[in-house]
Amino acid sequence: MVTTVPAERTATRSRTRTILTLSAAVVVAIAANAVVAAVAVATGAPATYGPLTLPAYGLFTALGVIAGWIGWTLVQRKAHDPRRTLSILVPAVTVVSFVPDVLLLVLGFIPGTTTGAVIALMVMHLVVVAVAVPAYAFASRAH
Numbered sequence: 636m637v638t639t640v641p642a643e644r645t646a647t648r649s650r651t652r653t654i655l656t657l658s659a660a661v662v663v664a665i666a667a668n669a670v671v672a673a674v675a676v677a678t679g680a681p682a683t684y685g686p687l688t689l690p691a692y693g694l695f696t697a698l699g700v701i702a703g704w705i706g707w708t709l710v711q712r713k714a715h716d717p718r719r720t721l722s723i724l725v726p727a728v729t730v731v732s733f734v735p736d737v738l739l740l741v742l743g744f745i746p747g748t749t750t751g752a753v754i755a756l757m758v759m760h761l762v763v764v765a766v767a768v769p770a771y772a773f774a775s776r777a778h
Contacts, residue, residue, distance in 0.1 A: 653774040657704055660770035661697045667762045668692050675755030681747040686756055699763045700770075703728075707771040725768060732760045 672687040685691055706728070707721070714720040739745060740753040 656770050656774040657700060660766050661700050664696045664700060664763050664766040665689075665693050667766065668696055668759045671755050671758050671762060675751055678751055680749055680752040680755060684747045684749075684752050685745060687752060692759055696759070696763055699732075699760075700767045703763070703767050704771060704774070707775070711775060725764065729760060729764050733757050736760075 669689065669692075672689075672692060675687055676682050676684075680687055706724075710720050710724060711717045736753050736756045739748055739756070740750065
């Protein structure tokens with residue numbers, strides 16, 4: 636006897652899997668970024684440096700994972716060759732994400748900015764990418 640699962644039920648499972656996967660990615664990325672922040676502070680970044688505090692990097696990590704998922708989904712739906720497009724777009728967007736950090740280093744518009752603090756912020760971008768991209772690939776298989 637073959638049983639079929641209604642399309643609505645499959646869609647709900649897919650959505651649930653995506654939400655759980657992205658939520659896990661946010662938690663893992665925030666935890667890894669907490670380590671990056673702790674190392675930065677231990678090596679000389681000011682402990683009170685705003686961008687290296689949990690509220691700041693936690694928010695931006697979550698927003699980064701969500702924004703990345705939106706972009707990933709759009710590319711998956713619209714690109715002629717999504718895999719190729721993503722293989723170009725992900726590194727390009729990652730490099731572009733360093734621009735505010737470089738400007739922060741050069742202009743020092745946040746008090747307490749040090750080279751070590753800015754390097755930590757850049758590493759945090761890499762952490763988000765390293766955690767989010769596999770999560771996106773896993774979540775995409777659910778669709």
